[in-house]
Amino acid sequence: MRIPCPYCGERDAHEFAYLGDATLTRPDPAAAEAEQAFHDYVYLRDNPAGAHEEWWYHANGCRQWLRVARDTRTHAISGAVAARVAGEPA
């Protein structure tokens, strides 16, 4: 599997570390029900069969966290953007 790193170009996935679902947002710790919100954030996943937004860290490359769009049924990757310029979570 090759990930199109916006900085390094296309690289084999073994250069990256994977962290999973990139659509989650860290909850506000001060909000009511924060514990429930953190539980959902840390443990619950949509885990879709199909389009998936996910975090990959280019550990052996530019050290960017990338938000990669990949299909979990085919492994086809349709794009990757850096977290820092990605703006709001999709």
Added chain:
Amino acid sequence: MADHSSHDPLAGIPFDRVPPSGAYGAGGAAGVTVATTDTPFIALVVARNGFAASVAGRLGRAFGVEVADQARAAIGAASTVVGTGPGRFLVLSKTEPDLAGTLRALLGVEAAITEQDDAYVTFDLAGDKVPDLIAKGALIDLDPRVFLPGHAATTVIAHIGVTLWRVHESGWRLLVARSLEASFTRFLVASGAEFGLRLENGTAGRG
């Protein structure tokens, strides 16, 4: 200098020592020569948020090279600026003893500077077979028609993190973490033996 002619070019060399200088593998003219040096002065420049372009511009002007915020090596007479990540530049200099200080003065609040003079061992590889040798460890396209002089990459070679760039037609420079020098040299020797490999370990400043 040892000449190794046995089948296993690493036979008898302890794994926790840098293989000694010498000729390894196939006889005849060496297909690859490897020279290790301690590049005297290296610093890492990390642009603070929003300053990447400005930092690139300042570095370029200061060292008289064209620096862009991308994976390229801008090679000047005395200095080279290598992009290793967005807003991240490794600056190598032959002449600036207090490179970090110079850079701090140059870049002020726009960047964080760290000394890295001792973090790396520099491998200078020369010869036509260099791309074939590196291709035995890396999964990037090093075809000389694609990876041109001035192109740079930070990647993995045989489980070892490396920043490399092509210096000129047949010269390649690789930076490897100092702690991994022995293992990386072993990889080069084992993989380069079929081409004939000449290893010259620099000693400058070591120890």
Added chain:
Amino acid sequence: MSTSNRNRLTAGGLIDRARPLGFSFDGTRYRGYEGDTLASALLANGVRLVGRSFKYHRPRGIFSAGAEEPNALVELRSGARREPNSRATVTELYDGLEAASQNRWPSLAVDALSLNRFLQPFLGAGFYYKTFMWPAAFWEKLYEPIIRRAAGLGRAAEEADPDHYEKATAFCDVLVIGAGPAGLMAALAAGRAGARVILADEDFLPGGGLNAEAGDVGRKPAPAFAAEMVAELMSLPTVRVMTRTSVFGVYDSGTYGALERVSDHLPEPAPFQPRQRLWRIIARRAVLAAGATERPIVFGGNDRPGVMLAGAVGTYVQRHAVLPGQKIALFANNDGAWREMLAAHAAGAPVETIIDVRTEVAADLTQAARAEGIRVLTGAQVIATAGKTLTGLTVATASGTERIAADTLAVSGGWSPSVHLTCHHGGKPRWEEAIAAFVPGTCPPGLSVAGAAKGVFGLGACLKDGAAIGAEAAQALGFTVPALDVPDVADAPFALTPFWHVEGSKGAAFVDLQNDVTAKDVGIAHKEGFRSVELLKRYTTLGMATDQGRTSNVTGLAIMASLTGASIPETGTTIFRPPYTPVSMGALAGHHRGKDFRPVRLTPTHEWARAQGAVFIETGAWLRAQYFPRNGEKDWLETVSREVTSVRAGVGLIDVSTFGKIDLQGRDVGAFLDRVYINGFAALAVGKARYGVMLREDGMVMDDGTTARLAPEHYVMTTTTANAAKVYQHLEFCLQVLWPELDVALSSVSEQWAQIALAGPRARDVLARVADGDVSNAALPFMGAIEGTVMGGVKARLFRLSFSGELGYEIAVPARFGAALAQALMQAGEEFGITPYGIEALGVMRIEKGHVSGNELSGQTTAGDLGFGRMASTKKDYIGRTLAARPGLTDPDRPAFVGFRPVDPSRRLRAGAHFLPLGAAPTMANDQGYMTSVAYSPHLGHWIGLGLITRGPERLGERVRAYDPVRGEEIEVEICAPGFIDPEGVRLRG
């Protein structure tokens, strides 16, 4: 040496008669020629019995001329280089080749287990599931060992593989898989367009079907045409031709796995050459031109040596100039096989009989055959065979049965395109009625198929199709493809009547020759409900042998389809998986074995430590000094105790460069650290360091370490050796993903700085001699952190920290000065008896001091468990805070961190022992925790331990059992506070 070669034609073929090669099989010596495979050379020498089958140990011969071979498996080479299950049909002959038959005892000709054939009626599909159950204990003791010994095929080498392997990566625009007519044309079309092309073929001679083709192509003999194409391809600057290279798998994003057999055609690899090389080929487009595989017809006695695929007969005759036999018959259902036999006959092969299941066969074929004196039987079926190796056939025709003498029976049931690689992404092949075969369905992205692999069987059509598909691939990438002159070859129509199985034939009729799966087994599976092809496969093992059912899958499912009444496409096929042909483990490992399994990281003082006599130990990727034995010390414990005592009494030093060191600069570093550590860092004074504990978001401790503030906007963090990369990655995540607005720049400085810890009451005295500036208690108080120089101008960072509980410093200098610093400290400390110590002594001292380390930071402990509860700030949010408050993590009964001492001080403690209340039975319910770390404390003169026990801190003074049955030990220990030495910290502040 036997020189017989009695079945060798005197002329023709692609062998070099000027280069004879000697080889041996089962100890008998023979001769072949360069250009032979082991199989062709054996046939040339009249060797027909080459192996024994898997289950019934039936005699087997050579069945094919390619990678699909199910029968002719041999052990190649010997000793450490023994290669079991090597297919003789693709083994390139070399001088001195040694091969032996396998799966037989005592010999190939007389095999004791061939008695299994008498049990054959009872050993049908799945028999083992139905028996061997009584008495229960007999399974492991009796039945299974017998089964295991009888099963398997070849024998693995007993010694380490002496050869070298490597891996490499190649990139191209177009990868062409297979160098037959279709592949050659595809490569030429793309290559002439200027695309970067890799043409890979597993054969040593590119050309594919052209090398066995009798006719001309472009007014040249077909093999010469192939050679010319290859020569042109090799001359193109952007084309790389790789022979002896099998593309075995299609992985994601255009990554193809390929195996190059660099030296397998040599007795042993040439100096400095690998035996094999694993290629990862990264291709923007690929063209699969892998050809097709002929499939047999199933009938009783079809496994007798001498029964062979028709195309293989053709290949041996045309390519190797070998006659597989002297009396050849054909049994077929298609025209192609007729042509193959006529061509072989023309080349000198004595074809005597053609038996075709069809009642109507094209007149041109029957006439041509009869004109050659070949007997033609149409509407006929072979129903039995005879002979140890084949001597005769029984044929049923409309007019009855008759016996026909034959030593070779060519069979052909049609052709199956080699669609394997198209299925590696889960694509299902599609049934094509016209050729009665599966053709590629949905292919992996970027892969297209050309030639016979796609069901295009005529040679002329293959050439054209290859050219078109190659051009298309290059065009898709933006290349302009010049027009290509494709030689015209007139293709005869491909006429075939599907026919799979001669029902009612005599004797076992094998579908899968290697796994001994018979048509009857398919019937059993049907009766028992294992009707889906996947169940059929798993129940009968059809298609699961080393050939992966190349010649049996389609026949097997066709027979099942006929039993269920479903059509073949409804029945479907099993999935093809990589590798396309088996790949050696050595190649997949490459350089990474033995000491080079993983790279080793060496500390800046490695050579220095070696000179000091250090014993080294692997700690993760690092090699570290474990201890420094001296002459006369009887064991490691004595050495370590000496090291500890010297430090506590005087001074010692240790390299701690392996810690992760992270440089943080920016306006928001303090705020950032406040969010990643449980305790506060924003208010840390410049010039000071602080110990910090970091949690995961789930509330468990992730790492600990000290962080120093060197300047208002500049901090350096240390992490544990084990977690260095993980923590760096975590911090980058926090900065890039969670809080991109923070102004913090991270850099790893782990490699830049050598760091040496200096500890002991005389540490300051030693440091003062090496440091260039003031290191007094006032200038550098406990937890102070300053920048300065040492050794007369070497830049340094000085930290006053203590892991050992002694007055201690950590001195960081640029890595190349690490060893010099160690030397300087040794010199400076000489008068105080300074000692280098290793990580064992370090461990002892931290246990004496009661610090947590890797064993306690198990990922299963909370800050509260480890006694850091009060460190956690209540005034701020930090990672992990919210979930650390869950009931399960705050349960007061959780095991918590304390110290342990043996009640009988002569007893040794063991990490991993569990704690039980005194007198309680050893049950899980009574388990209260476990010992995390132990050490012999020379200071106290007995073993001490750290551990986690329920409500530990409330139970100081209580005695419990440390239960360690795996080492047969159990001792009484007393719970104590975790600091065994200087709990007030007087020494380290001194």
Added chain:
Amino acid sequence: MRYSFLSLLANGLSGQSRWTPAWRDAAPKPAYDVIIVGGGGHGLATAYYLAKVHGIRNVAVLEKGVIGSGNAGRNTTIIRSNYLLPGNEPFYEWSMKLWEGLEQELNYNAMVSQRGILNLFHSDAQRDAYARRGNAMRLAGVDSQLLDKARVKAMYPFLDFDNARFPIQGGLLQARAGTARHDAVVWGYARAADRLGVDIVQNCEVTGFIREGDAIVGVETTRGAVRAGKVAVAVAGSSSRVAGMAGLRLPIESHVLQAFVSEGLKPVVDGVITFGAGHFYISQSDKGGLVFGGDIDGYNSYAQRGNLPVIEDVCEGGMALMPRIGRLRLLRHWGGIMDMSMDGSPIIDRTPVPGLFLNAGWCYGGFKATPASGWCFAHLLAKGEPHETAGAFRLDRFRTGHLIDEKGVGAQPNLH
């Protein structure tokens, strides 16, 4: 037909003509007391024990493909009960006990073979961790032995003891562990359940749930709607997808684990060996193939296939451990989709949706659990209470913090 030497003999003499289907290929009835979604080992075992132990026989197992086509049919067949944590260990030991009598219970030879598992260690810290685990096993009444290097060498002299990057120091042995023939386990349970009246419905994919109010009262399938008193989901790698149809998000990610088999060989490895300094474990099937595996690929996947980096990593581990296998050939490799839970341990529980029960989160280790998983899930379904050995496998443990994290890597499924 009962299987025995005699039945084999009789059939052999009659030309194998008298065999009958091992299980009926049932069509779905309109309603059942319990519907089990998923015809893997767990689903079939659940059906069997429901019928056998609890007398609930109006049960259907709905399988979208053929039974055993999921992970039950593609795992590396290791069975063991060498767990560390109290939430896990008694459960896996109960499973081990059930394995030990399985063949006689089912009248089917599943080739349960207790040839031992040896987990190698290469450092003192690893040794201590294994000692901790071995002692925990003993406390649970389970066999375990801590072997030193000499004893390991006596067992497996061909491991790399001389030139290893990470020298072998010893190993934790569970002698009662071993392997079982994966497909036979599925077929054996299917046949035994069928005999007790359970309907095994293949090619019947559950595509939705039928609801009455909050409660689930049946399923929609590709073969029509089927109603049920209780719906029990045991779909392994598909847990999130099926639970999603009921509106549940689970603490699960689906990941691919690859497995590998070599060409058939005369005996090389007797028991199961795991390498402690890399990702590699190996055993040899009764047919002679070396069956081995390693780490998961590490990214969410439903593709049932993996990639080269892990293949290489596994083979590097293999060569580092057993340098004699260099010339042996990999015959086939494949992938399975596992439901990796957030703490690496399973879930057998009710769900917040009335009528819906969940058996999930088995990660790479649920084959060995098959008998106990079926037993305990059946118990929960029949009694409404968790079985005593499975009481920790609750869905709400992530909320309460009563995690069962054997590896201590936290909520990151690709690290478990």
